[in-house]
Amino acid sequence: MPSSSELLAADCVSRTYPIPGRRRERRLVHAVRDVDLAIARGSAVGLVGESGSGKTTLARMLIGLETPTAGRVLLRGEPVGRGWVRASEVQMVFQDPYTSLDPRQSAVETLDEVQRVRFDRTAAERGRRTAELLEAVGLGRQEAEALPGALSGGQRQRAAIARALAVEPELLILDEAVSALDVSVQGQIVNLLNDLRSELSLTYLLISHDLAVVRQMVDTVVVMYRGRVVEQGPIDAVLDRPQHPYTRRLRAAVPEAGKALGGRMAPAEPRNEGCVFHHRCELAGADCDREPALAPVGPNHLARCWRTGERTAPAEHQPTRSHTT
Ligand SMILES: Nc1ncnc2c1ncn2[C@@H]1O[C@H](COP(=O)(O)OP(=O)(O)OP(=O)(O)O)[C@@H](O)[C@H]1O
Ligand SMILES: [Mg+2]
Structure with a gap:
């Protein structure tokens, strides 16, 4: 349950969309599924994951641009509804300026x-x-x-x-707003944002493909895959000692600053399909047809994997089926 030091929190939020062209069958994709996220006042939280993992959808729900199909958004512990956002409290810079x-x-x-x-x-x-x-x-x-x-x-x-x-604003949400810039400007803006954070006690939610930028700005990182949180924790712990095979893949695949890590992945369809990553996981076994809980793997560090202790050599970058728009 979120505490009062939390400026903004998602409490088990989900968002489904009907699959285009299949209206009669009423099938849904889960853009975001049962996500808890807490943004403490003065913190900088990173949200990472490949294209299509649900990052923007989650951010849009946090600021009331999108209504969760389940779960709640809380501002200072109080539930808020659609369109709640107040400019003085939250500003969001989108991918497309x-x-x-x-x-x-x-x-x-x-x-x-x-x-x-x-x-x-x-x-x-x-x-x-x-x-x-x-x-x-x-x-x-x-x-x-x-x-x-x-x-x-x-x-x-x-x-x-x-x-x-x-x-x-109190909270600034940057959705891929920095990674598209060229490296020198990017550095300048990262420095500026870091300075402002201490000067104005700004709180950030930084959404980015670019783990290098994320590492320079955030304290805590949340890794999403197909609408689910698969790992979260202190940035150094997650990037230096990743416990989920997907986080290891993301880290190993970082090609260059500002580049996406492969195409849009297939969205999650049915519930209870097991671990969301098992189709691509080198460690997957029979037990992965049940989804593991997000469980502690270190101080404030959680991962959703049955095999958090097991490792393989860092995977080569394996682009997913690309149908990026
Ligand atoms: N309005 C919508 N209608 C239907 N499907 C949607 C809608 N918005 C998002 N989706 C689907 O939800 C999933 C998550 O999309 P989202 O844009 O949140 O991902 P993302 O992590 O922000 O990706 P990117 O890194 O490309 O910005 C995708 O499968 C996407 O196709
Ligand atoms: Mg997005």
């Missing part, structure tokens, strides 16, 4: 407006803060005065991050 920027406003105008609406600041103070934010995200004056349509993807992403930071 087009969705968080007004196409008719330059970054300068957006940053000024955000401050005008939220804070009691003079024009001069707003101007100073705008300049600070632009510098912090590495956006030049010329780009900052252009409309989003005239910017590159990386520049738009930086404008979106600046916009989210201008609000000074």
Whole structure:
């Protein structure tokens, strides 16, 4: 049960979607299934897993953009409903910065407006803060005065991050917002976010394919596979001593910063199909047709595997069937 130091928590949340084209058979995919997640105030939590593992769906449920088909979302221990999100509390920067920027406003105008609406600041103070934010995200004056349509993807992403930071939210959710940037800008933004975390006691949920970025920013990491949490714990323990074969695979497969770890995996369909990873697992045996519990494997470290003690040599990168959109 979540405690009061938790800013935001998911309590056994699930989200199902009907499979396209099979309406009559009423089959469902589980985008997220029975996930518990707790984000303590001031912490930085990473959410990792391949494309299609349910990370965005979980984040969208946390901020009320999506309604869980089961389970609850709690803000400071109190259940919240659809559309609960308050901008002053949570900002989310999405994979696609087009969705968080007004196409008719330059970054300068957006940053000024955000401050005008939220804070009691003079024009001069707003101007100073705008300049600070632009510098912090590495956006030049010329780009900052252009409309989003005239910017590159990386520049738009930086404008979106600046916009989210201008609000000074308590929780910032970054959904692949950093990994698409080139490495030098990425480093700059990671440093900025780390500084802001201590200055403003910001709380982060960082969703990323890129374990290197995740390691630089988070204390705790949650590994998802096909809608399930398969491992979670302190970042160093999970990445240095991964106990789930999927986490080991993820770690071994990290090809380059910013690259996905293979295509979209098949979504989880029926319940009780056993361990969600057994189709791809080199350690799978007969007992894996039952799903193990998320069990302690170290201090604050949990893994969902019958064979947490067993190891094989790190697997080669084995791309999954790719049908990425
Ligand atoms: N609106 C929707 N309708 C139907 N299926 C959906 C919908 N949103 C997500 N899904 C399915 O739910 C699963 C999880 O998707 P989700 O986008 O949450 O994954 P993700 O981990 O964020 O992936 P990525 O790394 O590619 O962003 C996928 O199988 C996806 O196809
Ligand atoms: Mg996503």
